Amino acid sequence: MSPSVTPATDNRPDSGADLLLPVPDDDGAPFWEYAARGELRVQACSGCDELRFPPRPCCPHCQSFAAHWQRMSGRGRIWSYVLPHPPLLPAYAALPGYNAIVVELADAPRIRLVGNLVTAADAPLNSVEPARLRIGAPVRAAFHTMPGGVTVPRWLLERP
């Protein structure tokens, strides 16, 4: 899979148009392919079963080059969060009060993913009231297809 980086033509500021799209490398491409199918998967070593993130060619525990992609439950907790303010790239500046969060996965707390907390998979990045963000809050993954055609995981509060 090699998603296009061409900016989308839809310019409504709350639609997510012109947000940056992931540019996968060889190691990361399967993550985005599974995400496009609505699956959250993490690279695992086929030699020793250790999970690793971000993906890379070789297992740091046993040096095996054999790997597979393990499906995760999609449940996690907020590990930390920030609320970025300008100066920002224009598409993000158009979403005042948006959040960026780090989620630690319930099934593998050492695996942490950067994402966004939203009210629904396709809702804007600033759809959650900032006051609702809390370290430790349980969250679950949802999948959003961006205007450029790439699907990314986003996060919903378990108890909205």
Add this chain to the structure above:
Amino acid sequence: MGATLKDATAIAGIGQTPFAKQLPASEKALACRAIVAALDDAGIAASEVDAFASYTMEETDEVEMAKAIGAGDVTHFSKVGYGGGGSCATVAHLAAAIATGQASVGVAWRSRKRGSGPRPWKNTQVQLPTPGQWTRPFGLLRPADEIGMLARRYMHEYGATRDHLFNVALACRNRANQNPAAIMYERPLTREMYMTARWISEPLCLFDNCLETDGALACVVVSAERARDCRQRPVYVHSAAQGLPAQHHGMVNYWNDDPLTGPAWTAARQLWKGADLGPQDVDVAQIYDAFTPLIPLSLEGYGFCGRGEGAAFTEGGALEIGGRLPLNTGGGGLSEAYVHGFNLITEGVKQLRGTSTAQVPDAATCLVTAGEGVPTSALLLRS
């Protein structure tokens, strides 16, 4: 026992240009001015320079510098990666080269037009593939966002507050108010200004972030023996270290088992291993301060306090002149100039010469550190 770096070399000269939000001269011209000033300070002819070291992000290169200043044959040159993590390592590489006979007069430098130049994080073409594919699309765009994420977690785990971060910003600003070369020389900071400042990336506000500066600095490294015949009192490189910890991932170290113990911890172990001194012997510290949270994290990493105690360490004026550990006595990156931390090296030299604008009486040892959060480096200097 093999060769040792301990006190084998010294910083014999320092030089700098003015600092400003905008300077008309090019980065190349600024670099030449800083290097020529540093050689003049040492009393060493440019034709004797045979080694250069700078950062991989430095855009003026050694070929141009050597030619412009009139260096002789150059037998050692090196560049260190990871932005502000490279500052102290430039001096360390020269010290190692000189201590092992690969060169005799080394110049380290940094010239940057960050005040009037582009912001590196805006170049998404460069940043979006590995590792940016895991962070940038979600709006984690700038170093301030990445460190803000760590800072929020640190505050949550250890009860650190914005008042602790203010203590850091204030100590640097107070020192800048004593330093006529500092950008913030005549601009005092109050708690109210800090608490009501605009956010950059909550929990970090404007005053938690370094300046954006045009300027250049340089220093000259020679053998300890040679330094004793130079114009200025030698400042010895007592110990030096770099640090890239196991499973580190750069500024977004969230995938490390323990993201709150960054590269400072690794550099510190090596730095103290090579020293006759420990943290308790440090009279004054120049700790890399692109963001205020880097100070408590570094205080812990370099062993001035225990894990989780870095924020509390800043209380009671500890970082002020007369406090337990006077910090960033020229004003640091937060209030003097942000030139990727090189001003922290030259300020360390000024303290040990006894010529700082915020002189710590009888300062004999100074810790200087490079950027925490990225593969880093550190120097322990002594008079």
